Structure formats: C-alpha cells, structure tokens
Amino acid sequence: MDDLVCGFDDSVLDATHDSNGRVKRYSLYASKWKKKHLYYRIVNSPHDNEAEKYRVQNTVARAIKLWSDASPLTFYEAKDGQKADFVVKFIKGDHNDGYPFDGEGGIYAHAFFPQDGDVHFDNDEIWALKQENSPKKDLFIIAAHELGHSLGLGHSKVDGAVMRPKYRDIMKHKDMEKLSADDTAAIQAVYGPCPKVEYWLKDLLKRRTKPAISKRRPSTCSGPFDAMFMGADMRTYVMRGRYYWRLNEEKMIGRPQPLLIKHRWPGLPGNVNAAVTSYYTKRTYFFKGDRLWRYNNNILDSSFPIKTKGTGLPKNPDAALVWGPKNRIVIFRGKKFWVWNEFTRKVDPGFPKLIRKYWHGVPNHLDAALRWKNGITYFFKSGYYWKFEDDFEKTAKCYPRPVALYWSSCGGTSLERYGT
Template sequence: MDKAAEKSDTPVVQREDFIEALRSAQAMFGLPLTGTLDRNTLAMMRQPRCGVKDSVQHKFLKFSILGRWRRKHLTYRILNYTPDMTRSGVEKAIQAAFKYWTDVTPLTFQAIKSGHADIMIRFARGSHGDNVQFDGPGRTLAHAFIPEDGRVHFDEDETWTEGTGRGINLRLVAAHEIGHALGLGHSKVYRALMAPFYAGYKPVFKLHSDDVRGVQALYGERESDSDSTILAPPQITTSMPPTSGQPDPCTADLDAFILSPSQKGYAFKGDYVWIVSEHNGAGHPIKINRLWKELPGNLDAAVHSQYTGRTYFFKGEKMWQYRKFVLQKGFPRSVRHYGLPPNPQAAFQWPGKRKIFIFQGDGCWLWDEKSRNNLGSSPKNIGNLLTRTPSNLDAAIAWRNGAIYLFRADQYWRVNNRLMAEAGYPNSKPKVWMQCV
C-alpha cells in the first residue's frame, strides 16, 4: 500500500486530461467528482496504499476481478519473518487475514513449512527481484501477484504491528494483499478492504459487502459453518506433493530451462512449465501449451537466442521455433537439416555471442543459427570444451548475471567465461533455485 509523491516537477499535460485523471482518482476515493485538486483529494492521495496498480473497471461494478484459482484448497507458506513481531504473532496475523476470506467462501488454506505453496509470503525491502521495487517507510506498504502466481510481499521498511494503532497493521494489509492473490483488483468503494488505500488499524474488522460480492463472484458462497477452513501447519516439513499430475519443483529433474525474451526463467518438466526467480524460487506449474501453442510436452531441450529473439525447442528429431509465444511458419522441422543430433539433452547461448551450445551425452555441438554453414555437424567432447563439468546434462541456461548454469538431477554447476565450473560446485538445485527447504 503508497502515499502519493509530494508535489514537485509536474509534467505538462492538457487541462482536459488532467481534469479527467482527477475525476478518475476521486471516483476511486469515493469523493465528489469535482475535477479540481481540492484539500480532500490531496489528503486521500497522500495516504499509504497498496502497490498493486489500479485496474480499469466496468462502470456499474465497484469491485474488480483480475484472475482466479482453478481449485478451492490452497496452500500458503511464510518464507521469512519481520523482526517487528514474534514469529507466532506474524503467523496469527496471517491466519486471521486468510480467515476473512474463508468466512464468506468455500476456500480453504493450509500453511506449510517447506516446498512450494500456492501463496508465498515474504518480507523484503527495496529491489527484491520481482521488478516492483519497495520505496522505504510509508507510501507503498505491500503488493501481491494475481492467480496463479500468488506471491505476497510486505515492505520490511515499514513497522509491522498487531493489537496497536502504532505502525502498520499486518493483519489488515495481509488480508488486502491476499485478496489480490485470490484474483481481486482494487475496489471503487472507499470503505472496502480492497480499496487501494490503507485505512489504519481496526481491532474489530468485517469485510465490506463489496469485498464479499467480489470474492463470491470468483469462488461462490460458503457451503457450511465449519470453522476448520484454516488448517494447522503439518508436523512433518516436507514439500507439498504435486496435484493433478503436476511435477513437484522440489524433486523433479528438469527437461529444459530457458531465459525468455522478458528475462523470466522458465523451467520445463513433462507437460508443465513454471517460472523460476533467484529471489522467489519456483512458481506454480502450468500447462506448457497454455503459453506456447502447439508445443508438446516432455521436451528434450530448449534455448532462447538473445541475438535473434527466437526460442528453439527440441524433441526427438524435431525442432520448434517461436518468436515470443508464436510458432513460426514451417515449423517444426527436422534437426538434421541443421546438422544437429536428435534427442539433445541441453542447450544454451553464450551471452553476447551468436553460438548456441547443444549437448548430447559427452558431445557438444556449436550451432550458428544465422550461418548457412552447418557448424553443428562437428561435435566436440564436452570435457575438452568445458572444465570440471558433467556430461549427460538435464538442462542448461545463460542467466541474467552473465553466468552459465548446467543442471543434472538435483545438482547444478556455474560456469564462468573461461568455460570452467567455479569452485564450490556442484550445489543443490532444489535448495538454491527452487528454494525448497
């Protein structure tokens, strides 16, 4: 949740545009639509608020909907704790925040202590790896990501409290951000929990009817009066088992791993793919063909070329070429047309170079995607090319930091620009990349 910036160097805009923007803001605040920057409007703009961007809403609706989970039993995990409160205090505040939503829907939530959860809760400050930077005390308090991402982040530069009017109340801010994680956008109703501004500490709080209508539009009404919708953390701390045939990022060997045009890491296994971040671990697995139409599962390898903007996927003797998420005309094609081996195991492009490295067993093919010469026709022994690295890889990726990472089973190696695995490797893939405990 942000206080609007103090007035400084205001960009020049057309008077009509400025008035329309003010009227839109006043509508969000529940103020008279004067179109003038009056005292009440300025006061509202300076309130601390949620960092999630306001959505464009239908003129007859107050709440807004941005997404939806496809199931009604969800897990959550608190990744770290603020020093402002005790661990039990944080857990009770988060549990109370979920209860506002379980009281009015058939949703259930279960806390887990390790592995990937549907909703991953974290305290962080400043830049923390999701391209939405926190800004210090006040202004933006927290933000969340809509289904089926589910990340919820709180600004550690705030003072988080419960049971007092001092600081920022964790229970109510968490309830608001959980609303986003469930698929709700900001509400036009000023007194609603899902309004974009933090309204302060309330020892007794009940969801506004607009909040209830919004979440019930997504998940329906509560089916019983059972009070067991918030489940206690399991006694044994293991990763959550996969559901509906989904792979478990904590235990799955990778089929392929790419850094996409948008600089997101996509890890593939079977028919599924999930986003991987060095700060937040593995996201929620989704079907591959929801993103890349006509692309099969159980891939052999994949690589994205920063040089041409093309993404290549390999399976058997075929290669698929995509630009962003659009399959290019004439694909799939035979890999033999490019002098490449069938069933490659891993691939990456060296940062800043045209050459793509394609691995199979202990062999490595160097392929120039723009050259008419099939440079891939002369494989090199991986031991003669890369030092202290394994053969029979599962996947490989050139990461944002310029390093190369090789993966096999539950281990990974980091390769420097001298083509040598660095000291201290191999390391644990589940622990470091997937952030499984």
C-alpha cells in the first residue's frame, strides 16, 4: 500500500480550480456539513479501558482543534443519550462498512465524508496515544488526517499538509500546533473563514471578570480562573478560590477533583491574583493584594511573604508570565503591564506601559496568562483564551476560543459552561 494512511480513491473528488482556472493542490468532496456545530462520540479505545479512553479523548480533541482553529466550525463531545454527527471507533478486519481493514500495516484508518463522517481506526495497529517517539502509529496526526476527510476534504499534494496521503509525509509534522496554509485554504474553501468576535463578547471582554471569593469546590469545566502557571516541575497549575488542579500533557484539565491550595503550598492563602515561576531561579511567585509569596517547589522561602510597596508593582495584579528572549517576569493589571526584576525586586524603568500598544489583540483586565512549555503564550479572560504570536506581536487569527472546548475534557457547549 506504499505507506498510505487510508484507502480512499481521490478520483471521486473535485479537483477545484482557482479564479485563474489553475488546479488547486488540495481537493474537495462534493458534500459538506450543513451546520457549523458538530457533535462527535468516541465509542471505544484500543484496549477499551477507561484510562486509555481518556487519553484517546485528549488526543482526538487535539486533532479536532487543528480544524476548529482554522474555520468557523466548533466541535462538542456528545453526552450520554445525545445524538452524535459522527463517531470514532477502533475496529478490526471486516466491520460491515464495505472497507475492511487488512491487519497490521497497510491501511491504518479511514473516514467517511459528510453527512456520515464516521472515523474508523484499525485496531490491529499499535497506537501511540500521546506525544512520543516510537514505532507505534501516531494517533494524533492520523486522526487529524481522517478528520479532514470527515469534514469533506480529499488528499493534498503539498508538502507539510496534514492531508498528504502517505503516513511518512504527515509524520514529519506530528508535533504541529496549527494547520498548513494548504489545509487552511481547503477547510475555509468549504466552510468559510474564521468567525468574527460577536458583539456581546466584545462587550463582555471590556469588563473585569475575576471570580468572586467562594469556599465551594470549583468545577474544572468552568472559568474564569484566578491564576495559571507552569511550576518548576514543568507541570501546569490552575488556581481558583481555595483550590488548584493540574493540566495534562495535552493542555487538558485532568479528571482528578480540585485539591486544596494549602495542602500543596503551606501558608499560601486562596484567591490569589496571579502566579509565575522564574526562568532563572525556578522559584514560584504568588501575588495577592499588596503581598508576595515565593516558594521553592512547595516550601515557602524565609522572609516571605513580603509587601510589594516600594517595588513599583500594582496591588491586585490580574496575571503574570515569563516572556521574551530574556525571560523577564511580566505583570498585568487593568490596561497596563509592568516588567519586574526579581533580583532587585524593582520594576524596570519606563513601566507601566499600555497593553494595547505592545500586546496587539490582548484584552485588558485579564484573568490569567501562561507561557506553555512549547513557548506559545496564552491569555485568558471570561471563559475565552487568546493565542499570542510572539514573532508578530499580536494574537493569532481565529481567536478568542472557548476555554472549555480546548482546555478541558468536559462535555456540553461553551455557552452552557460559562452561563453566557
């Protein structure tokens, strides 16, 4: 089979042409989904156990995110009893759909075009369910490819496209964070460009939305958050009220229930304003009101907490992160930001400065900010998040996006989760 991902015949596809009559490098099927909100269900996992199915959910969600980030489509995992537009299954051999699998090797998966859209993976293959270097078949990149078919796309001839027909070609890009220009052009040719921010969201984002102080255990499906930061252990933590929880490797909020902050960081109160871990000292700083705590992992450094008076820092900051080639600590509050030197404990000269002049597209009055381990910067507010393109000093296209759809494994819609 020459290392083909799937066995579809591209002769059934439309070799679309541009306005000059030239054949485009991507191809489209004659059918597409007639709606922009799609529900899917993951039926099983390779060995059909709960822990493995959870990893499959996260991997498929990462693959779906590639397509939703580049289009007006939104995807929701169907709840029990809710009808799904397409399903994801792991099955072997002849499974009565006219396209039997051929055992290990050969064809790895196939998907059906709209209005069916089901995605099948050959369960005789050995699947890699997380980012790793191994001879196993990479579920993420193959799922991304098959989902393209499920949305109505054919194969592409362009190097770097996830819709290339051969596995060895798409495996070169198994760590991709966004679609190639060719894949993006294809999906937008079918469904149109990214949606504009609705007027009600623009109004919502003008307000300050930090959560009210509460003693109730928060839901990991809901926002906003008090703080997000990456610890010295390279794990990402989310805080809200008196509780915290961790994100897994796929940037998804894990299933364990939130835990009490005081049990992880003794002496630290709840309802912190912001948190950040130093690139240089690996110390984590927590900000609340006019006080500052510094921890070495989970041990409070001597002489802390301290007052921030005289440091130039604002009271009650909104967010903090490490950013830039010098990995400086940046503090956000309202419409402004400060660069803070942890060694002198002073704000750099010339600050504060306006967010809108240097962080184009980032809203004021943030809830949280985070520089992920891949170097990408994210900003959070009102249940939405923005990806910031450092090279261009502006937010990426097709943002903001709902936090609950892409940073948690919860079911339902974003509007249900955030009460908007």
